[in-house]
Amino acid sequence: MALSYLRSSSSRSVNLLKPLSSSLPLRRPISTDTTPITVETSVPFTSHQCDAPSRSVETNPKELLTFFRDMALMRRMEIAADSLYKAKFIRGFCHLYDGQEAVAVGMEAAITKKDCIITAYRDHCTFIGRGGTLLEVFAELMGRQAGCSKGKGGSMHFYKKDSNFYGGHGIVGAQVPLGCGLAFAQKYSKDETVTFALYGDGAANQGQLFEALNISALWDLPAILVCENNHYGMGTAEWRAAKSPAYYKRGDYVPGLKVDGMDALAVKQACKFAKEHALKNGPIILEMDTYRYHGHSMSDPGSTYRTRDEISGVRQERDPIERIRKLILSHDLATEEELKDIEKEVRKEVDDTITQAKESPMPEPSKLFTNVYAKGLGVESFGADRKEVRATLP
Amino acid sequence: MAAIFQGVGAAATLSSSPSNSFVPKKFLTSPRRSFCVRKVPSSVVVRSDGSVNFDLNSKSRRAQQLVANAVATKADSSAASSSSNPGHELLLFEALREGLEEEMERDPCVCVMGEDVGHYGGSYKVTKDLAKKFGDLRVLDTPIAENSFTGMGIGAAMTGLRPVVEGMNMGFLLLAFNQISNNCGMLHYTSGGQFTIPIVIRGPGGVGRQLGAEHSQRLESYFQSIPGIQMVACSTPYNAKGLMKAAIRSENPVILFEHVLLYNLKERIPDEDYICNLEEAEMVRPGEHVTILTYSRMRYHVMQAAKTLVNKGYDPEVIDIRSLKPFDLYTIGNSVKKTHRVVIVEECMRTGGIGASLTAAITENFNDYLDAPIMCLSSQDVPTPYAGTLEEWTVVQPAQIVTAVEQLCQ
Numbered sequence: 035m036a037l038s039y040l041r042s043s044s045s046r047s048v049n050l051l052k053p054l055s056s057s058l059p060l061r062r063p064i065s066t067d068t069t070p071i072t073v074e075t076s077v078p079f080t081s082h083q084c085d086a087p088s089r090s091v092e093t094n095p096k097e098l099l100t101f102f103r104d105m106a107l108m109r110r111m112e113i114a115a116d117s118l119y120k121a122k123f124i125r126g127f128c129h130l131y132d133g134q135e136a137v138a139v140g141m142e143a144a145i146t147k148k149d150c151i152i153t154a155y156r157d158h159c160t161f162i163g164r165g166g167t168l169l170e171v172f173a174e175l176m177g178r179q180a181g182c183s184k185g186k187g188g189s190m191h192f193y194k195k196d197s198n199f200y201g202g203h204g205i206v207g208a209q210v211p212l213g214c215g216l217a218f219a220q221k222y223s224k225d226e227t228v229t230f231a232l233y234g235d236g237a238a239n240q241g242q243l244f245e246a247l248n249i250s251a252l253w254d255l256p257a258i259l260v261c262e263n264n265h266y267g268m269g270t271a272e273w274r275a276a277k278s279p280a281y282y283k284r285g286d287y288v289p290g291l292k293v294d295g296m297d298a299l300a301v302k303q304a305c306k307f308a309k310e311h312a313l314k315n316g317p318i319i320l321e322m323d324t325y326r327y328h329g330h331s332m333s334d335p336g337s338t339y340r341t342r343d344e345i346s347g348v349r350q351e352r353d354p355i356e357r358i359r360k361l362i363l364s365h366d367l368a369t370e371e372e373l374k375d376i377e378k379e380v381r382k383e384v385d386d387t388i389t390q391a392k393e394s395p396m397p398e399p400s401k402l403f404t405n406v407y408a409k410g411l412g413v414e415s416f417g418a419d420r421k422e423v424r425a426t427l428p
Numbered sequence: 429m430a431a432i433f434q435g436v437g438a439a440a441t442l443s444s445s446p447s448n449s450f451v452p453k454k455f456l457t458s459p460r461r462s463f464c465v466r467k468v469p470s471s472v473v474v475r476s477d478g479s480v481n482f483d484l485n486s487k488s489r490r491a492q493q494l495v496a497n498a499v500a501t502k503a504d505s506s507a508a509s510s511s512s513n514p515g516h517e518l519l520l521f522e523a524l525r526e527g528l529e530e531e532m533e534r535d536p537c538v539c540v541m542g543e544d545v546g547h548y549g550g551s552y553k554v555t556k557d558l559a560k561k562f563g564d565l566r567v568l569d570t571p572i573a574e575n576s577f578t579g580m581g582i583g584a585a586m587t588g589l590r591p592v593v594e595g596m597n598m599g600f601l602l603l604a605f606n607q608i609s610n611n612c613g614m615l616h617y618t619s620g621g622q623f624t625i626p627i628v629i630r631g632p633g634g635v636g637r638q639l640g641a642e643h644s645q646r647l648e649s650y651f652q653s654i655p656g657i658q659m660v661a662c663s664t665p666y667n668a669k670g671l672m673k674a675a676i677r678s679e680n681p682v683i684l685f686e687h688v689l690l691y692n693l694k695e696r697i698p699d700e701d702y703i704c705n706l707e708e709a710e711m712v713r714p715g716e717h718v719t720i721l722t723y724s725r726m727r728y729h730v731m732q733a734a735k736t737l738v739n740k741g742y743d744p745e746v747i748d749i750r751s752l753k754p755f756d757l758y759t760i761g762n763s764v765k766k767t768h769r770v771v772i773v774e775e776c777m778r779t780g781g782i783g784a785s786l787t788a789a790i791t792e793n794f795n796d797y798l799d800a801p802i803m804c805l806s807s808q809d810v811p812t813p814y815a816g817t818l819e820e821w822t823v824v825q826p827a828q829i830v831t832a833v834e835q836l837c838q
Contacts (some may be wrong), residue, residue: 150792152583184620191618200586201619205610211576212611215583221538222565222589245576405621406656408679 056358063299067095071365075293076321079304083280084289084318087307091299095367097143098358099376101298101317105135105355106140106377108159110384111168112328115158118388119332127204128189130328133296136354138163139261139321140301141230145324147308148225152200152213153232154264154325160232164199166192166349168384172228172391179397186405193309207233208242210259214246215318217257228312230305236267238281247317249290258308259285261321262295268330269339282321289315295322296352325352429606474558483829485564515698523665524554527672528592530701532562535590538676539566539582542594542631551596552632552691566657578604582611582681585627590676598633598685599645610682613656620669628675630684634775635723641811644819648752650687659752660706661685661724665751670704678706687725709756711763715745718769718833721760721786723749726773726824733829738789742833750780760786761794768799769836773824778806803832 044265072090080084114134118124135155141151142163153160158171167296173190174181177334183191183202192202192411203209213231220227237243238261265272272279282290289311294305304320310319321423325348329336336345362368468723502756509679518526534537540555546569549556559567563582574595582592590685595601601608608629635644648659662668668686675682712727712732722730729747734744745763770790774783783804790802805824812822 053506069437072810077540083765150587182620183618183622186620187618193619193622194668195619197623200583200623201612206607207613208606211579212583212586214576215580215585216587218580219587219589222584238816242573242618243581244577245571246580249573249580251575253568280698405617406657408616 039153045360050364052055054060056074056292067385068097070094071098073299074362075294075297075300075303077297077300079300080150080282081256082280082290082319083287083293084311086291086293087303091303093299093302095362095365096356098362098365100141100231100365101143102355102358102362102373103376104139104163105298105358105379107168107384108132108135108138109164109355110377110380111158111162111171112307114384114388116328116332118172118175119271123133123392124189124332125177127155128175128332129156129330131156131326132333133327133348134262134264134322134324134328134354134356135159136298137232137260137295137301137324139303139411141260141355143298144227144305145230145301147197148212149309150198150200150216150220150229150233151228152229153202153207154209154237155202155204155232156234157192157202160191161194161199161202164194164378165197166199168387169391169394172388173394176391177396178392178394179393179401180394183407184397186401192388207237207242210237210240210243211246211251213253213259214250214257214317217250217312218253221253221255226313228258228309230258230260232260235263235265235272236275238263239276244284245283247288247319250317251285256312257317258305258312258317259317261319262324263321264324264326266330266339268334271339280321282319282406285317285319288317288319290319290321292321292323296348296354297326297357298354430726444452459618463733467536468773474813476702489620491689495811498791504642515696517694519663519691520668520686520693520695521554522695523669523695524672524686525556525558525660527669528555528676531560531673532558532566533600534737535676537588538590538592539579539584540592541568541570541577543570543572543596545569545594550594552688554691555594574600574603575607579597579607581627581629582607582615584623585625585681586623588626590628592628592676595629597643597688598631598647599642600627601631601647602645602650605650606785608651608657608681609654610684616656616680624677624679625681625794626670626679627681628678628684629673629681630686632686632688633693633725634685634687634689634821635807636810638814638816638819639812640814641830644779644812646776646807648683649776651683651785652753652782652785656681657753658682660686661752663687663690663724663727663750664834665693665705665712666697669697669704670702671750674703674706679705681769682706689725691810702741704750707751707754707756709759710748710750711759712746712748713744714769715743715766716836717743718745718771719760719763719767720744720746720773720829720833721749722754722773723782724775726775729762729824729826730773730829731758731814733826733833736826736830737833738768739832740834742837744833755786755789757789757793764794765791765797766795768801770798771829771832771836772802772804772806773829774804774806775823776806777809779809781806800836803836805829 072092072093073095076088078089110131115128119128138159168184174183177185179185183193190202190204210231210233213229218231225242263281265274282292291304295299308318308320329347359373472540544551545555546559546567555567581593584591612625615625632645633645635667660671662671671684675684720730730746734746736742745767747763774781774788777784783806785803787804805828808822811820
């Protein structure tokens with residue numbers, strides 16, 4: 035299916051210099067178009083101990099279409115993972131991110147691959163945002179050696195060192211001190227980069243978060259703590275778990291910002307603001323008001339603690355992909371048909387990758403003992419029963 | 429070269445070659461040297477009632493003078509230095525500091541984090557004056573938040589920094605157990621080898637002088653199951669400096685166990701740069717009749733008992749295992765094959781301690797060479813009491829070691 039964005043654009047020049055968005059009479063080649071468009075976020079930012087950034091976000095057609103494609107890919111990937119889990123190709127835990135894609139995509143748009151991101155176990159889409167491939171995701175989920183962690187990590191342990199994605203952590207809240215450590219290393223090496231440490235509303239009640247925040251504020255570390263508030267900590271609603279659900283205010287002396295997490299452009303604006311702030315003034319907390327459609331994990335139906343009406347209500351009114359779709363259509367950046375084509379293409383890509391991943395091999399048995407230690411011990415393999423050992427001496 | 433071993437002595441390959449790439453070529457002072465075997469810390473004073481005191485001032489009295497027949501161990505003065513170079517004398521905490529300082533000079537990525545390590549100089553003076561020399565960004569005073577600053581050290585290590593995290597007392601690191609177990613130990617594996625965690629976690633532990641139950645913990649027994657970490661215990665200024673340096677240079681996470689009562693041990697150590705192999709045990713005294721395996725402070729109780737045993741006509745072989753994870757089964761195995769009797773003397777509690785694991789490892793691998801069941805002398809399975817007499821009975825005393833060996837060698 036050939037996607038053709040070419041349209042005649044003779045009257046384009048008239049509109050080139052206009053900063054405000056206006057309905058453009060004719061189409062242009064969108065895939066490389068970087069003409070700025072300014073969009074107002076639908077919800078203003080609420081701030082704590084700082085000045086909120088402006089509601090007007092600068093974007094361009096290329097970026098909007100990238101948002102759409104990336105989010106569609108993430109959505110499709112998560113839904114496919116759902117089916118794979120039910121077909122028992124994925125075992126153990128599988129925490130799905132659909133509904134929250136705007137956070138991953140908006141954050142990537144504001145930062146570089148030199149900035150670090152660390153998150154908890156709901157990491158499939160963040161991994162894709164950092165440049166991971168679909169094959170690495172599905173292979174890791176199915177435990178194949180082509181996976182990003184060679185099949186040894188699983189759903190909760192996705193890492194990508196070369197694009198500074200530090201995972202992928204199963205224990206709630208433990209990634210936040212790690213994230214502050216990353217920020218410390220960035221300050222130590224004078225990198226002028228920042229770290230985004232993501233956690234959920236459930237993890238916001240962990241003590242180590244406040245410990246790490248205290249140290250980060252004391253040492254002026256470029257750490258940005260991002261609370262992805264999807265309002266439920268597994269089965270417990272936020273009002274039942276937190277005395278003060280205003281997570282962006284919880285830093286007390288640390289400034290905070292509350293962001294509409296279903297709006298990728300608002301997320302982008304907030305992350306850009308946070309990066310500038312962190313490099314100058316130290317840590318800042320961002321609270322992303324978002325929602326997950328699936329339950330906490332695949333074993334949770336997601337409807338025992340919330341009503342189906344609530345879920346479908348959010349899906350109708352705040353869905354991040356629909357929002358971008360409406361934005362694209364209202365600015366005439368693409369036709370409905372083209373967007374549907376993108377979704378079909380994405381679906382095909384996901385299906386093809388799954389087929390490829392299903393055929394890829396499982397890890398070798400000898401790999402059980404690799405990577406326990408870095409090569410310092412000089413032994414590649416060490417039998418657990420100490421009866422059979424294969425040792426390669428250097 | 430590749431070798432395939434089946435059966436006994438499986439871990440022999442671990443130490444059969446200096447496989448660690450960081451052992452320098454000019455590493456003259458290997459712990460396997462014969463004269464290193466004989467050294468005894470010069471500041472140990474043996475009282476006639478069998479208790480051991482550590483001489484805190486520089487006037488060191490020769491311990492051997494109080495025993496009628498001198499043991500085979502030679503005099504202690506220049507034992508650890510090569511003949512050309514006299515070396516210099518210092519206390520164990522100074523040796524640790526020297527090792528740390530040399531590594532911080534050598535590699536700008538090494539930094540220290542802990543409570544009161546900076547301006548205060550360290551509660552046991554291990555990091556004294558380092559903050560003045562290297563600045564606040566490299567010697568960091570943390571708030572009292574073990575869980576998070578250990579986590580931060582691990583996060584920093586993921587990017588390539590080499591932090592040395594100090595627990596003011598090892599017992600406090602229990603608060604950071606999640607970070608040490610899940611993140612420190614397992615990240616190299618779960619990331620498929622993408623990240624190494626070159627962190628060193630160190631601190632004093634062990635039973636001190638009436639410090640109370642919570643400050644007398646032996647954490648090596650809790651940490652020993654964590655896959656992916658290495659554990660070493662230092663016992664002399666020589667190996668303290670060597671192990672500290674090797675631990676910092678290692679790409680794996682290393683937990684270095686120091687002992688509260690050993691910080692003021694004095695010894696003469698070489699001037700030149702040296703490190704100790706992290707996976708190697710130290711032969712303290714070779715012998716023929718029985719192998720006594722020990723580590724950390726119990727080494728001194730064992731040496732104390734060894735003098736009595738020699739007087740009684742026994743010839744014990746004393747090995748300071750040093751590497752608590754993984755065990756140096758090569759050295760231990762060779763010793764078992766020679767003596768056929770093993771006594772383990774440790775400060776851990778009997779249940780689930782290092783001695784328990786070591787007993788299992790030796791039984792599984794060297795059962796055919798044992799003439800008698802392994803005797804494991806450990807501390808009692810009680811919280812360490814405050815009262816001095818009770819505390820003494822919690823820990824293994826030299827007289828008990830003598831009795832055990834006599835029983836074993838009947």
